[in-house]
Amino acid sequence: MDTHDIIKPENLVYGKSKVLTDTVMHYCPGCTHGVVHKIIAEVIEEMDIQDRTIGVCPVGCAVFAYKYIDIDWQQAAHGRAPALATATKRLYPDKYVFTYQGDGDLASIGTAEIIHACNRGENIVVIFINNAIYGMTGGQMAPTTLLGMKTATTPYGRKAELNGYPLKITELVAQLEGTCYVTRQSAQNPASVRKAKKAIRKAFENTTQRKGTSFIEIVAACNSNWKMAPVKANKWMEENMFPFYPLGDLKDR
Amino acid sequence: MAEKLLKKGNEAIALAAIRYGVDGYFGYPITPQSEVMETLMEEMPWETTGMVVLQAESETSSINMLYGGACCGKKVMTSSSSPGISLMCEGISYMAGSELPCLVVNVTRGGPGLGTIQPSQGDYFQAVKGGGHGDYKTIVLAPASVQEMYDFVGTGFDLAFKYRMPAMILSDGAIGQMMEKVELRPQVQRLTDKEIAKKYGDWATTGKSGRKANFISSLALEARDMEQINLRLQSKYRIIEETEVLFEKHLCDDAEYLLVAFGSSARICESTVEMARSKGIRMGLLRPITLFPFPTRIIQAMLPQLKGIMSVELSAGQMVEDIRLAVNGAVPVEFFGKMGGIVFSPEEVLNAFTAKFNL
Numbered sequence: 001m002d003t004h005d006i007i008k009p010e011n012l013v014y015g016k017s018k019v020l021t022d023t024v025m026h027y028c029p030g031c032t033h034g035v036v037h038k039i040i041a042e043v044i045e046e047m048d049i050q051d052r053t054i055g056v057c058p059v060g061c062a063v064f065a066y067k068y069i070d071i072d073w074q075q076a077a078h079g080r081a082p083a084l085a086t087a088t089k090r091l092y093p094d095k096y097v098f099t100y101q102g103d104g105d106l107a108s109i110g111t112a113e114i115i116h117a118c119n120r121g122e123n124i125v126v127i128f129i130n131n132a133i134y135g136m137t138g139g140q141m142a143p144t145t146l147l148g149m150k151t152a153t154t155p156y157g158r159k160a161e162l163n164g165y166p167l168k169i170t171e172l173v174a175q176l177e178g179t180c181y182v183t184r185q186s187a188q189n190p191a192s193v194r195k196a197k198k199a200i201r202k203a204f205e206n207t208t209q210r211k212g213t214s215f216i217e218i219v220a221a222c223n224s225n226w227k228m229a230p231v232k233a234n235k236w237m238e239e240n241m242f243p244f245y246p247l248g249d250l251k252d253r
Numbered sequence: 254m255a256e257k258l259l260k261k262g263n264e265a266i267a268l269a270a271i272r273y274g275v276d277g278y279f280g281y282p283i284t285p286q287s288e289v290m291e292t293l294m295e296e297m298p299w300e301t302t303g304m305v306v307l308q309a310e311s312e313t314s315s316i317n318m319l320y321g322g323a324c325c326g327k328k329v330m331t332s333s334s335s336p337g338i339s340l341m342c343e344g345i346s347y348m349a350g351s352e353l354p355c356l357v358v359n360v361t362r363g364g365p366g367l368g369t370i371q372p373s374q375g376d377y378f379q380a381v382k383g384g385g386h387g388d389y390k391t392i393v394l395a396p397a398s399v400q401e402m403y404d405f406v407g408t409g410f411d412l413a414f415k416y417r418m419p420a421m422i423l424s425d426g427a428i429g430q431m432m433e434k435v436e437l438r439p440q441v442q443r444l445t446d447k448e449i450a451k452k453y454g455d456w457a458t459t460g461k462s463g464r465k466a467n468f469i470s471s472l473a474l475e476a477r478d479m480e481q482i483n484l485r486l487q488s489k490y491r492i493i494e495e496t497e498v499l500f501e502k503h504l505c506d507d508a509e510y511l512l513v514a515f516g517s518s519a520r521i522c523e524s525t526v527e528m529a530r531s532k533g534i535r536m537g538l539l540r541p542i543t544l545f546p547f548p549t550r551i552i553q554a555m556l557p558q559l560k561g562i563m564s565v566e567l568s569a570g571q572m573v574e575d576i577r578l579a580v581n582g583a584v585p586v587e588f589f590g591k592m593g594g595i596v597f598s599p600e601e602v603l604n605a606f607t608a609k610f611n612l
Contacts, residue, residue, distance in 0.1 A: 050461060051460050052460045052462075054459075054460060066468040066470070070461070071466055072459065072467045073458065073467075074324040074458050075351075075471070075472060076317065076320070077320070077343060080313070080314070080317035083313075083317035083321060084317055084318070086321065087279060087319070087321035087322035087325070088321045088458070091276055091305055091325050091329075092459070095459075112310055112314065113314055113317070116310035
């Protein structure tokens with residue numbers, strides 16, 4: 001049996017989601033963004049909501065998310081995605097509205113917006129990519145940077161007395177009455193990708209039931225700014241990030 | 254018969270928003286304009302027209318809610334006062350860059366900083382020259398009565414959607430707080446998505462249905478692309494300068510001297526003109542209604558008959574710079590103003606005028 005015999009529609013076991021465009025992603029090899037984009041596109045396709053979904057992308061590496069997921073997108077100012085999503089969902093209660101934000105965007109400059117959108121219980125999905133560093137600006141300290149972690153602005157490692165503590169914003173939003181589903185996931189291997197996809201699907205389904213805000217943190221790797229090869233970055237993430245940011249559901253009601 | 258009510262300027266803004274079929278109001282309390290949101294909450298338009306009214310956690314958030322709502326092609330507005338507008342300038346710049354329509358109402362107070370809650374016109378530069386970062390403009394309407402507060406909601410939205418850019422009503426604490434008779438206009442129905450697309454084009458993020466995906470952003474990393482965006486914005490502003498100037502002249506036909514004033518200053522200056530005329534001084538008043546576009550040509554056309562101009566503002570002198578640019582040295586241009594929430598009387602304006610022109 002040669003290749004020609006194998007490549008037939010009936011033998012197809014996996015295909016790229018139709019909701020993903022053919023544009024080559026600008027993300028670094030080993031970056032988690034591409035995997036999460038794929039998961040979101042698959043969920044949108046499987047739920048058949050491409051024509052009813054509006055995404056709000058952040059400032060950060062995912063500012064170009066609109067190039068890859070073939071839906072209507074709004075590009076927010078740094079940190080303000082939850083404010084845009086709030087108005088969009090309230091003006092279009094029947095659409096699926098989600099924000100896609102990094103740790104600097106969501107947990108630093110946009111802290112007020114995310115806390116209050118979650119506290120109002122906006123019926124939106126929040127996808128929060130936490131790689132503990134500013135990616136696009138070149139690897140500066142993020143609010144979620146671990147103690148001791150070296151970044152461009154903590155060249156000798158993050159020190160609590162100088163830089164404060166890493167912010168567990170997901171634990172914080174889980175305390176708010178407005179959130180219905182708060183979970184922390186990862187996407188570094190097939191099993192975690194399956195779990196993350198299940199969580200994202202559940203979050204999108206929640207919004208139609210007017211249950212409140214669904215918040216999904218994805219603990220992610222930024223191998224370029226961590227200055228590690230992709231495989232090593234994932235291993236470092238498992239050994240260092242997961243103990244401080246434990247995976248699993250924080251809230252589900 | 255037309256419905257007439259006795260209302261505050263701020264209340265008129267709220268009633269106009271409902272009657273004009275506005276889709277969403279997002280705001281944050283600040284004196285002297287809090288009655289706008291209070292009136293909307295009392296009126297509960299979500300039960301009648303379906304209008305969304307939401308108290309945001311900050312002015313930063315309310316302007317970004319406008320950004321989201323405007324991305325959806327909806328008529329969205331906010332109101333605030335000077336310090337709050339400063340916070341909104343980032344968002345206004347984004348909306349100008351993304352070519353999104355919206356209406357921002359600034360019921361100004363004295364600054365800088367936290368300043369005072371008394372009326373001021375010290376936000377002229379911020380409103381007219383941009384305020385936020387980058388080369389952009391907003392259409393700026395300056396009401397001088399409660400009726401104009403009401404009517405400029407509709408005018409502002411019409412212009413904002415016509416040119417796909419933010420429009421601002423630059424009012425002040427005096428116009429916002431004073432009560433006057435206001436005639437309500439007939440209820441305008443809110444537009445459906447299809448009507449919006451037909452009227453203004455199919456650019457909004459309404460969900461990708463039967464068309465290519467829409468994407469709204471002010472980002473263009475390539476300098477050549479960003480240059481094109483800037484050139485497009487500037488050509489739009491030139492068209493607006495050619496076609497959308499609004500102004501009012503008071504006793505200008507035979508005037509040798511001209512006062513230029515907007516908003517509540519213009520109301521005071523009307524009395525000054527009467528007083529000057531009773532003393533035999535041929536004075537007129539030009540009231541710019543649009544501050545951008547500025548009535549540059551209107552002033553230039555009057556120059557042959559004029560001996561002098563005085564700009565009268567509740568500020569250290571801001572609009573006077575635009576007048577001087579228009580006049581370009583052809584006649585003397587003087588300035589009189591008060592700052593920090595102090596309002597001048599018609600007599601004070603006249604005394605300043607006679608002193609400056611040795612009359």
